[in-house]
Amino acid sequence: MSAMSIGEGAALRLRPPSNQVDRRAVPWWRTTLLLTGGVPVLVLVVLAVFLSGARFWLLLPAAVLTVLTLLSALLLPLWWYRVHRWEVTDEAVYTRTGAIWQEWRVVPMSRIQTVDTQRGPLEQYFGLATVTVTTASARGAVKIPGLQHMLAADLAQQLTETTQATPGDAT
Amino acid sequence: MTTTEVGWQQLDRRTVVVTALTTAGVCVGGGVPAVYWIGRATSLWIALAIVLPGAALVIAIAALADLLRWHKTRYRVLADRVQLNKGIVFRTRRSLARERIRSVDLTAGPLLRVFRLVNVKIGTGEQTGAGQSSLSLYPVARAEAERLRRELLDRTPAGALGDAGDGRLATLDPQWIRYAPMSFVTPTLGAAAFGLVLQVADWFGMQDGVVMWTFNRMRELPLVVAILVLVVIGLVIGLVAASALFVEMWWQYRLDREPGGTLRVRRGLLTARSISLEERRLRGVELVEPLGNRLLGAARVDAVATGLVKQSENESTDHKTLLPAAPRTEADRVAAAVLREPVSPTAAVVLRAHPVAARGRRIRWGLAGAAAPALVLLLLGWLLSVEVLLHLAWLSAVVLVPIAVALALDAYRNLGHGIAGEYLVARSGSVRRGTVALQRRGVIGWTARQSIFQRRKGLLTLTATTAAGSGGYSVHDVGESQGLAFAEAAVPDLFGPFLDRAADESDSSRV
Numbered sequence: 001m002s003a004m005s006i007g008e009g010a011a012l013r014l015r016p017p018s019n020q021v022d023r024r025a026v027p028w029w030r031t032t033l034l035l036t037g038g039v040p041v042l043v044l045v046v047l048a049v050f051l052s053g054a055r056f057w058l059l060l061p062a063a064v065l066t067v068l069t070l071l072s073a074l075l076l077p078l079w080w081y082r083v084h085r086w087e088v089t090d091e092a093v094y095t096r097t098g099a100i101w102q103e104w105r106v107v108p109m110s111r112i113q114t115v116d117t118q119r120g121p122l123e124q125y126f127g128l129a130t131v132t133v134t135t136a137s138a139r140g141a142v143k144i145p146g147l148q149h150m151l152a153a154d155l156a157q158q159l160t161e162t163t164q165a166t167p168g169d170a171t
Numbered sequence: 172m173t174t175t176e177v178g179w180q181q182l183d184r185r186t187v188v189v190t191a192l193t194t195a196g197v198c199v200g201g202g203v204p205a206v207y208w209i210g211r212a213t214s215l216w217i218a219l220a221i222v223l224p225g226a227a228l229v230i231a232i233a234a235l236a237d238l239l240r241w242h243k244t245r246y247r248v249l250a251d252r253v254q255l256n257k258g259i260v261f262r263t264r265r266s267l268a269r270e271r272i273r274s275v276d277l278t279a280g281p282l283l284r285v286f287r288l289v290n291v292k293i294g295t296g297e298q299t300g301a302g303q304s305s306l307s308l309y310p311v312a313r314a315e316a317e318r319l320r321r322e323l324l325d326r327t328p329a330g331a332l333g334d335a336g337d338g339r340l341a342t343l344d345p346q347w348i349r350y351a352p353m354s355f356v357t358p359t360l361g362a363a364a365f366g367l368v369l370q371v372a373d374w375f376g377m378q379d380g381v382v383m384w385t386f387n388r389m390r391e392l393p394l395v396v397a398i399l400v401l402v403v404i405g406l407v408i409g410l411v412a413a414s415a416l417f418v419e420m421w422w423q424y425r426l427d428r429e430p431g432g433t434l435r436v437r438r439g440l441l442t443a444r445s446i447s448l449e450e451r452r453l454r455g456v457e458l459v460e461p462l463g464n465r466l467l468g469a470a471r472v473d474a475v476a477t478g479l480v481k482q483s484e485n486e487s488t489d490h491k492t493l494l495p496a497a498p499r500t501e502a503d504r505v506a507a508a509v510l511r512e513p514v515s516p517t518a519a520v521v522l523r524a525h526p527v528a529a530r531g532r533r534i535r536w537g538l539a540g541a542a543a544p545a546l547v548l549l550l551l552g553w554l555l556s557v558e559v560l561l562h563l564a565w566l567s568a569v570v571l572v573p574i575a576v577a578l579a580l581d582a583y584r585n586l587g588h589g590i591a592g593e594y595l596v597a598r599s600g601s602v603r604r605g606t607v608a609l610q611r612r613g614v615i616g617w618t619a620r621q622s623i624f625q626r627r628k629g630l631l632t633l634t635a636t637t638a639a640g641s642g643g644y645s646v647h648d649v650g651e652s653q654g655l656a657f658a659e660a661a662v663p664d665l666f667g668p669f670l671d672r673a674a675d676e677s678d679s680s681r682v
Contacts, residue, residue, distance in 0.1 A: 012655040014619060015671040087669075094669050102626075104619040106665050107636075111615035135615050136477070138642030139634070142616075 014104045017087035017094045025084070025146025028126040029077035035122075037069025086144045088155065090162075093133050095142055105142050111135045112163040115156045119149060131156055178247040183312050185286050190237035191230055192282060198226040204374040246308060248322065253293060255306050265306055271295040273452060275320040276490075277445040279313070284443060289316040293323065324447055325431040340508045341494055341501070343424040343438075350496035351417035352410045353463030360416070361409030365401075421495045426505065434474075434509065436493060446490055452476045454613035454639035455594060456493070456506045458517045458606040465604055470502040471495055472509070475609060475640040491640070506608070516594035516608040522587030523657075528628035529648035530583035537575030541568065578602065588646045588657055595635065595661040597646045607644045613637050614662045619654070633658055 044062035048055045079099045087094045092108045116132045123129060129152035130145040147155065202222050209218035236259075244257040254266045274294040283289065288310040295305070311319070372381040389397040422440035429435055432450040437443070455475040464470065472494040494505045506515035545568040552560030582601035589596050591608070598606040616636040625631055625648065633646040633654045646654060658666050 011672075012652040012659075013671045014655065014666065014669055017669070089668060091668065092665065098620075101620060101622045103621075104666075104669075105616065106618075106669065107616040108665060135636065136638035137615055137636040139618075139636050 014096075017085040017096055019086050021081065021084045021086070021144070021146035022128060022148045022151075023081075024126045024128060024148075026077045026081050028122060028128055028146060029080055030073045031122055031126075033073040033076065034069060037065060037073070041065050041069065084146060086147075088159065093142055093144075093159070095144055097143070097145075107133060107135055107142050109159075109162050110166045112159065112166075115159040115163070117149075117152045117156045123149075129153070131159075133159065178249065179245045180247060182241055182244050182246075182308060183286075183288055183310055183315075184241060185288060186241055186310055187234050187238045189282055189286060189288065189310070191234040194230045194233040195226075198229055202226050207375055246306075248319065253306060253323070255308070267293060267295055267306055269323065272323050273449055275323050275447055277316050277320065277443075279310075279443045281441045283310055284441075287313045289313050289443075291316050291319060293319075320445070320447065324429075324433050324449065339425060339427055340434075341424075341426040341497075341505045343421055343495075344497070344501075347421075347469075347495060347497050348414055348417055350464050350467060350469045352413040353467060353469075353496075354413070354461055356413045356416065357406065357409035359409070360412035361405030361407075364408040364412065365405060417495070424495065426493060426509075428508075434493070448474055448476055448493075452639070453509070454637055455607060455609040456509060456515075456517070457608070457640070458502055458506060458515075460499075460604040460606075461496075462602050462604075464496045468499050469496045470499050471497070472502050472506050473640075474509070475607065475613075475637075475644075477639045510594075510608070512592070516591035516596055517606045520589040520591035520594075520596040520608075522589045522596065522598060523653070525583070525586040525588075525648055526628070526630060526650040526653070528630055529586055530580070532624070532628070532630075532648060533579035533582045534576060537579035538572065541571035541575040544571065586647060586649075588649060588654075590657075590661055595657075597635075597644055599645070599647045607640075609635060609637060609639075609644055611661050613639060614665075617658050617662070617665050618643070619658075619666075621651075635662070 041062050044058050044065070048058040048062065051058065076099065083096060083099055083102060085096045090109070092106050093112070094104070094106045096102065096104050112133055113136055114134045116134075117129045118132065119129045127149050128146055129149040130143055131147060131152050133142045133144075135141065144152075144155075206215070206218045206222050209221060239259050240257070243259055243262075244255070246253065246255045249269075251270075252266050252268050253272070254264070256262065256264050272293055272295055274292075276292045276294070277289045278292075279289045289312070290310045291308040293306045293308075308316075308319075369378055369381065372378045389400070392400065419440045419442070421438050423443075424436070424438040427435045427437070428450075429447075434448045434450060434453075436446045436448075453474060453476050457473045457475055458470045459473055460470045471492060473491045474493050476491065493509060494502060497505075503515040503518040506517055507513065510516070512519075545564045548560050548564035548567060552558070552564060578601045582599070585598055585601060585604050587596075587598045590611075593611055594608040595611055595614070596606065596608050598604065614635045614637055618634040618636060619631050620634065621631040629651050630648045631651050631654055633649055634643045635645075635658075636643045646657070649657065655666060655670060659670065
């Protein structure tokens with residue numbers, strides 16, 4: 001079966017989208033990870049200060065969590081930065097995201113329903129924005145995180161104009 | 172129907188009687204144990220003197236509230252929209268554009284049917300906030316409901332005669348009832364029956380009595396036989412209950428194609444249901460074969476359609492089912508008829524197998540799943556030093572491992588994908604084998620997903636996103652080249668511009 005299963009002739013592979021996300025996405029992701037890991041560590045440490053009886057059983061998970069948080073904050077954003085790429089052509093939006101599970105998504109212009117940009121407080125601090133492209137599918141939304149925010153605004157504008165020019169109800 | 176101002180209509184007034192009777196039923200259910208308990212403490216007459224006026228009061232309040240609700244509810248059908256005004260304290264006015272109406276579903280419980288009344292739910296199927304996209308008329312007379320349904324769903328232009336529809340596409344064959352017990356419903360209902368007996372006994376304070384009675388009957392039997400007897404009794408009850416449930420749900424089932432391009436499912440023994448589906452919302456069908464049904468050669472047909480109203484998990488499965496579990500040939504015939512194809516794409520397609528690496532993955536998952544309970548038992552047995560648990564551990568491994576491997580091999584055999592005319596077809600699953608046929612023009616995007624484990628084996632999972640059904644249908648663990656070639660063949664020019672042909676294995680672009 002395996003001889004049959006290779007496509008006609010040459011092996012096919014998805015090429016990476018052309019654009020990388022903004023370099024500042026790395027510190028943004030890093031800060032997010034540090035905050036999500038740091039808050040429970042802080043809670044555990046504060047509890048350990050007050051509850052002397054259970055101190056060991058509070059500090060042990062706190063230490064494990066600290067190591068995990070530091071490791072992931074150090075390495076994951078670098079991995080994400082290498083994986084996360086995007087591309088917008090006249091016909092489609094094409095993205096690659098993920099790390100352990102990588103995901104390539106393509107949405108044709110004619111099927112785009114709405115284009116949003118979002119900026120959380122951290123993203124604002126780093127001058128970044130996330131562009132979300134939704135389709136009629138419950139599973140079709142495509143996100144491009146970590147874009148320089150002016151670029152994101154331009155991109156959203158451009159996508160909105162292109163999709164408005166395309167006829168059809170996008171289902 | 173009283174017409175007060177331009178076109179405004181009221182619900183059927185008999186709803187008050189129905190509400191009063193329903194409440195009376197609830198009062199009887201709650202009242203009998205109450206009388207029993209109070210009667211035991213005092214006397215029967217005192218119990219009745221307390222409970223009866225209480226019940227009467229509850230019934231009166233319910234009926235009055237419903238009368239008020241009836242009084243405050245008005246609806247009308249205009250040329251371009253349907254309006255509903257309702258609410259006793261908080262007035263709500265809802266208006267649905269008629270061109271957006273996608274479904275008019277009718278349901279009538281036994282009591283409503285006695286009064287020839289029907290509940291009507293008009294839906295646009297849009298995924299906006301809950302309640303915003305639908306409008307319920309609770310209840311109207313049956314003739315009025317039929318009129319609303321026809322008027323709101325018929326898209327043939329006024330004056331034109333339109334096509335007459337094909338009429339009947341399928342009806343129930345009573346023999347299909349044999350597929351009903353072949354599912355997890357049977358043991359569940361069997362267990363529920365035991366629970367119900369104990370619960371009712373508890374209301375009358377006889378739970379211990381029932382348990383002792385059972386225990387005494389079983390005392391002469393060895394433990395294993397006693398357990399077996401209970402299991403068999405449970406299964407028999409479950410079997411009867413599952414069959415009864417099937418009859419309640421699917422009695423008088425018929426599937427029609429109506430003029431104006433609407434598919435209509437009508438069914439139900441006690442509660443009559445009518446579900447309509449506009450054909451232009453249909454993006455394909457899914458042939459679903461749960462393991463029990465597949466062993467008997469049966470399959471059910473679900474619609475893959477945009478904007479199906481989803482109230483609860485339970486209801487959503489009912490709403491999209493076009494044909495209950497029926498012989499495979501019948502399922503294929505109905506699927507073909509629904510899609511207006513000479514042969515169902517699920518039958519016509521030649522499915523291509525997936526790489527052998529996908530089999531290894533399934534076997535590893537199966538073994539991990541089978542090992543988990545054994546390891547837990549082993550650990551517990553070792554920690555608590557209980558020898559029985561250690562025996563249970565190896566017993567569970569001996570039983571579960573062959574089952575897991577068999578299911579894994581079956582799951583691998585079931586993997587497949589192909590193209591049949593205007594449809595792309597994907598099959599997967601073992602306990603629930605689903606074969607979806609999705610219109611190629613209904614695909615609105617592709618997602619390719621690859622874990623680091625899949626990457627090592629050259630596999631990926633391909634998902635066709637669509638506005639219909641669950642929003643995406645996947646081709647699991649397909650070979651990388653094979654899958655991308657399939658995606659490109661099924662829906663050209665989506666992944667096309669982004670494909671590297673003749674890519675080198677040692678490509679540095681992999682991250």
